[in-house]
Amino acid sequence: MAQAPLTPAVLHILLALSTGERHGYGIMKQVQADSQGRMMMGPGTLYGSLARMMAAGLIRESGKRVDPEMDDERRIYYELTSAGRAALEAELQRYRAVVTVAEGRLAHGH
Amino acid sequence: MATKCSVRRFLEWYSMLLRLYPQPFRERFGEGMEQTFHDLCREHGSGGRRLFALALWVFCETLVGIVKEHAMQISQMGKTALRVALGALAALMVPLVASQVVEGWNWPPGAFLRVYVLFFLTGMVFALVSRRMGVWQYKAGVGVALGAGFALGWSNMVHVADTGNLANLWYYSVLVVGAAGALLARLKAPGLARTLFVMAALLALISVLVPSGAPPDVARRMAIGHGVYVGLFIAAGFLFRRAALTEPKRGLGH
Numbered sequence: 033m034a035q036a037p038l039t040p041a042v043l044h045i046l047l048a049l050s051t052g053e054r055h056g057y058g059i060m061k062q063v064q065a066d067s068q069g070r071m072m073m074g075p076g077t078l079y080g081s082l083a084r085m086m087a088a089g090l091i092r093e094s095g096k097r098v099d100p101e102m103d104d105e106r107r108i109y110y111e112l113t114s115a116g117r118a119a120l121e122a123e124l125q126r127y128r129a130v131v132t133v134a135e136g137r138l139a140h141g142h
Numbered sequence: 143m144a145t146k147c148s149v150r151r152f153l154e155w156y157s158m159l160l161r162l163y164p165q166p167f168r169e170r171f172g173e174g175m176e177q178t179f180h181d182l183c184r185e186h187g188s189g190g191r192r193l194f195a196l197a198l199w200v201f202c203e204t205l206v207g208i209v210k211e212h213a214m215q216i217s218q219m220g221k222t223a224l225r226v227a228l229g230a231l232a233a234l235m236v237p238l239v240a241s242q243v244v245e246g247w248n249w250p251p252g253a254f255l256r257v258y259v260l261f262f263l264t265g266m267v268f269a270l271v272s273r274r275m276g277v278w279q280y281k282a283g284v285g286v287a288l289g290a291g292f293a294l295g296w297s298n299m300v301h302v303a304d305t306g307n308l309a310n311l312w313y314y315s316v317l318v319v320g321a322a323g324a325l326l327a328r329l330k331a332p333g334l335a336r337t338l339f340v341m342a343a344l345l346a347l348i349s350v351l352v353p354s355g356a357p358p359d360v361a362r363r364m365a366i367g368h369g370v371y372v373g374l375f376i377a378a379g380f381l382f383r384r385a386a387l388t389e390p391k392r393g394l395g396h
Contacts, residue, residue, distance in 0.1 A: 056174045057181040074200050075178045076207025079171040083211075102181070108174050 090116035283381030338379030
């Protein structure tokens with residue numbers, strides 16, 4: 033069965049975690065950078081999405097430790113699971129297919 | 143200095159706002175949300191108006207999140223109640239079919255209704271309590287403890303009805319201790335483990351001290367039955383103890 037399209041928040045979080053584990057604020061900053069500032073995600077959206085993604089097995093907690101670039105508070109880090117990586121790849125494939133169709137249509141002027 | 147005070151005040155308000163989340167969500171993500179809000183405040187903390195605008199946006203956004211989480215919890219609760227209601231109906235088929243084939247089993251319709259309510263309530267307690275911890279040992283502990291408690295209460299009710307020996311009502315004190323212990327422990331695994339061990343000890347004590355009034359062969363069978371219940375309560379206690387040992391590992395540093 034084809035997988036349902038991911039919500040923009042879930043897609044951006046998966047994308048942010050695709051290069052390595054991050055804590056909540058790190059994910060937020062990465063999402064902002066990836067979307068060139070167009071996607072502003074607050075803690076409510078971020079942690080609500082994280083909860084659902086963990087329940088769906090797309091991500092998991094990878095540990096709790098201090099971020100050396102920030103303060104001395106211990107933070108929970110999150111990382112992609114293999115199911116999360118597969119979901120991201122499937123979504124990117126879906127986007128590529130849509131882009132191919134759209135470019136074909138536009139090339140013929142319709 | 144003024145900015146630091148504002149940040150501290152906003153943090154306090156945000157911490158109060160987070161209390162409106164459903165408890166399981168708050169316990170799991172509350173600390174991370176506070177840290178993230180603190181990080182955002184530090185980033186925007188250079189100007190008072192910017193900080194106020196940020197706090198207003200985060201508070202509104204979090205409020206939407208709170209409403210969403212509660213709505214999801216209610217919808218999930220409805221689904222759970224439906225599943226439990228169907229499960230209880232399936233379980234009710236056992237006495238319903240048995241009453242048709244076993245001679246002398248003639249419950250009035252009200253008795254079936256009461257049994258259905260008991261099945262449903264036990265199932266709901268299991269569904270609601272077992273989701274408080276993700277580890278299988280906790281869920282198994284809740285299942286074993288509830289199953290054994292239900293069977294003990296049920297068999298005792300039947301025994302009292304058959305023999306009229308009111309001394310057997312003492313056995314209900316085991317269930318009362320269990321319910322009180324679970325409430326005092328706030329359903330946390332270490333406290334539940336202690337409660338189950340106390341229940342096992344109390345049941346063993348009652349079965350030795352309270353005269354059953356039954357003939358020797360029946361009394362022997364009852365002693366075996368009590369032994370099984372004691373064993374089940376101890377097993378549930380060990381499951382909760384294992385769950386308590388497993389849980390702190392989640393989320394700890396490498």
